[in-house]
Each structure stands twice: as C-alpha cells, then as structure tokens.
Amino acid sequence: MSKQPLKIMLIDDENIVGKRLKPALEKTGDIVETFEEGEKALARFDETPFDIVVTDIRMENIDGIEILEQVLAKSGRTKVIIITGYATVEIAREALSKGAFDFIAKPFKPADLRGIIERASKELRSGFLHTT
C-alpha cells in the first residue's frame, strides 16, 4: 500500500536547524515546511493542518508550549514533538502532560528526530488515536 506523505511543520528560531532538517526529513518522502517564528507557523497551520509539528521550546514571543497548546486546540490528531534547549525533567513533564507526543533535547542528530517522527507516523497511520 502506498504511503500517503505526511505533512511536517518545523519551527525553530535558529535558521540552520530548518536548513539542515528539511532535506533530512524529506528523505522519507514527507512534505516539510520550516518556520523561524511561531506566529507565522500558526498562521500557516490555520490555512492547512499538519500531521506532525516539531517545535523548539525557547523562542521569543511565542514559545513551544504555547504552540503545542494552540496546535492541539486546532487539530487534536496532530503529533507535536518538542525540542528542548536544555533537557530538564520539569519541562519534559510539562510538555508531555500538555499532550506532546515526545521531546528531544538539543543537541541531537537528524537520525534521532527521524526515529521519533517514524514512531509518530506509525501511530498516525495505524489510526491509533493518541490521547493524553
């Protein structure tokens, strides 16, 4: 059965993150859009929903937790993966309790993120409804 490509949104205020991860994630045939500002990303989300959102947690104006909350409010089935600057248990716990699919701590390798996205896509495709 042919895989429907997933729509992935990547938000990080570091320009290099998007630049490097876009080709890395597109290798699986998925569609990747990158954003450096939370507002623009949320506006884009309103136009078209994404299956997976990967967002940095520490950003100016809108932070990752806020994006997580807004995205889940807009689309409950979207998997949100949080990138944390410094992996502290509290932030991870807060993100997970608010419905994040998983979190990944900087610095990480593209393969690490691909692994998480793969798990998320499996869940999405199996139709399993992720509930918190």
Added chain:
Amino acid sequence: MDMHITDIKNPEINHENDPENMSLHERPSISIRAKVAISFSLFFILSFTVTGWSYWILTKLETKIDFLEIADNYMAEIQQARRFEKNYLLYSTDLEEALEHLKTADAILKQKNEQIEKILEKEHFKTMVTYMSKYHNQLVLLRSAKNDKEKELIVPMLRQFGSQMVSFAGEFVEKEQISAKRMFLLAKRVPLYFMSVLFVLMSFVLMFLARQLLLTLNRFMEYTKRIGEGDFSPILPARKYKDEFTKLAEAFNHMIKELDHKHNVLLESHKLRAIGTLVAGVAHELNNPLNNTLLTASMLTEDFHTLSEEEKMEMVNDVINETERAQRVVKNLLDFAREGETAIAPLEIGKIVEDSTRLVVNQVKFAKVNLELNCETNLPRIHGDEQKLKQVFVNLILNAVDVLTPGGQIRIHVQKDQTPGYVLVTVKDNGPGIPEHIQGRIFDPFFTTKAQSKGTGLGLSVSQGIIKKLGGYIHLTSNPDKGTIFTVSLPTTESASEIMSK
C-alpha cells in the same frame, strides 16, 4: 583543665606588630591612666599644701591667743600696781599692794617667759623687763623715802617709767590683737579661696579629660560608621601621642583586616551564585551552536556523496561559524567567572555594561522582557576592576529581570554625570517598585525580598561594597507605579586618583 586556665590567664591580644598598626605605634605614649594620675596628684599636692598651711596658721593663732591672755593678765597687774601707786601718792594708802601686783606681773613674765619671748622677740622682751624693773626700783625707792621732798624727787621718774611700762605693753597688746584679727580673717577666707581654686581646677581638668575622651569616642563612632559602610581602610593616627585608645585602634585595624578578608570571601561566593544563575542561560545558548554544528556535520556525512561542492563548503563554514559562536559564549562567561585579584585599570564603561547585558541576554530572553541599552559616545574612562563592575551590572539587570513580568522593560543608560569627573549608569525597570519601608534596608547584607532558594540577599550589599571601593556611589529611586531606578556613579580616571588619595 590546666590548659584552660592558662588560656584564660593569657588573654593578651597584641596587634602592635601588624603592618597596618605601624603608624599607630610609632608615637610617644601618654596613657589616660597617666593623665588621671597626674591630675589626682596635683589635687593631692594642692589639698596637702592648703591643709598644712591651715594647720600652721591655726597653731600660730593659738600661741597668739595664749600670749594675749598672758599679756592681758600682765596688763591688769601693772595697771593695778599703778593704781595703788596713785592712791599712795594721793591718799597715802599702803604701797605694799602696788609692789604685790608688780610681783605677780613679774611672776607672769618669768613663768611664761619663753612664750612671750617668742612673740615679742628678745630685745622687746628685755626692754619690757627693764621698764618694769626700773619702775619697781622707783617704787622701792618711793617706799623707803623718808619725807615729801625725797618723794617729790622720785615721783617724776616713777611716773615716767610707769607710763613707759604700761604704754609699751599696751602697744604690744594692741598690735598683737590687730595681727590676731588679721590672722582670723585669713583663716576664715582661705577655705573659700581654696574652694574656688579647686572648683576652677576641677572643671578645667574635667573638661579637658572629658573632651579628650568624648572626642576620641566620637572618632571611633565615625570609624564604626565608616567600616559599616564598607570602607575597610585602616585607622590612621589622629593625635601626636598614643594611649589606651591606641590599643583599641589596633584592635579595630585587626578587625577591619578580618572584615575585608571576609568581605572578599563574600564577594567571591556571591559571584559564584551569579555564575550559577548565568550558567543556566549559557547552557541554553551553548546548546544552539552545538546543535547546529551536530546537525550540519551529521548531514554532511550522511549526504557527503550527493552534495555539491558548494553545499559542502557552505556546511563546513556553518560548522566553523557555529563553533566560534560557542567559543564566544564560553569566553564571555569565563571572563566573568575568572578568579583573580582586584585589577584596577582604566576601563570603558560602555563596553563593560554592554558585556554585562550580553551575559544576561538569555535570562532576559527567558523572562520575555525587553532590554534597551543607550550609551553616550566619547565617555571618559573610569577606574575600576572589570570583573567586579560586570558583577554589579549583571546583578542589577538580574534583579530587574526578577521583578518584571513578561513584556516588562529594562532601560540602561550610560552617560556623563552632572557632577564633573563622574560617569553615571542608570538601570531602570518598569516593575512594581520597591516599597518605601524596605528601601532603607535594600543594601543591607542578607536582606532579600526573594524566596529563600532564589536570593542570598548579598547582591546589592556586595555591589555597594564594590562601587564604594572605587570611590563611587550607588543609590535607588523607586516609585510603586513607575518602577525602580538604580543609579551607579563612578569617578573617571582623571578624578579617581584624587578621591582614592582622600
């Protein structure tokens, strides 16, 4: 137990040989004890003299009174003798009575001869005795006179010697009476004189001693105030000699040295605390370049064969740039954290403040507040220690960040002070402000409005210590509606040397 006793027995604390006490020690010694001893000795000598003199004058008076009594008796006797002599001549009564009285008078003179001689002096006594014996002889002659003719020959001589004898004695008695009166008056007045002299002397000594003690005590009160405000320079001699207060000054200097040492330890521990706060931010800031490097390098390996030369070059450059970015972050923190002695050097205040804002950039970002730095150009250089000044500004900015809610504003302004020779740094926030009743305690060590785990209460106290040591000042103006402004004023290099030498 024995050890214990020796410990108590030798509580002698001697700071004489401490280097900071050399100038105090190199003076002649006039102790308070010596001053008190001299004053008391003076009093004693004075009292002793006056008492001795009083005793002497009273003794003299006593002999005078004795003499007057004797003289009185003697006078009475010779006057009586003359009265009988007159009676004999006028009424031809018995002359024996006159002789009898003269005999008694003679007896008095002989009996009290020493006493009288003492007052009259030998010559006068002799004259007195001669007058009496001459009169006596005349009386004897008169008694043996056979007829009136013979009597008439004797009478003028007898009268002459009689009156001479009486007037001589009378004069003396009168003279002695006057002198005794004078002595009495003096004896009565001397205690009054003594009292007034004593009073004047007492008040003078009291004023002198009290003034000296009070002035010195006041001086020491000034010292404690100065030390309390963080000025740890040793006490210098204020007088030309040393006394018990010198020992106190020496102990003070020792305490100041210890305090200065403790203060430096405090400074260091507060810096460690600030580093701890900054590290959390720095860790985040390091994670970004590290992540960028890792992602880029990973992709470079992954797609090494498919990437164009141009893309590879760009990625390698990214790796270099991001590594340098990480290096800058680490260097900035290390500059702040570096251990080291105070190094006073001419500094650009603008650069120091800018570096400080860079150190706290993450705290500012996380708290979602805005930081605005406004720096006048061409400011004169200031005298100071780079690290310590950064510590002050980091501290002021972190304090502002702590009180602000997201969206808050921090405005830092670096400019020339209105007082010439000073530059001014103001750190202004639009937070809730500091209530007036705690404004006075805000610079006290260990005073904090933050939660136990968040603040040590040392930040502002340490900052004040640093700024004061550089000859500047730090103060705050706070208003519940308009937030808080911390003002730091620092002397420029031109004026610093003058202030330091004060």
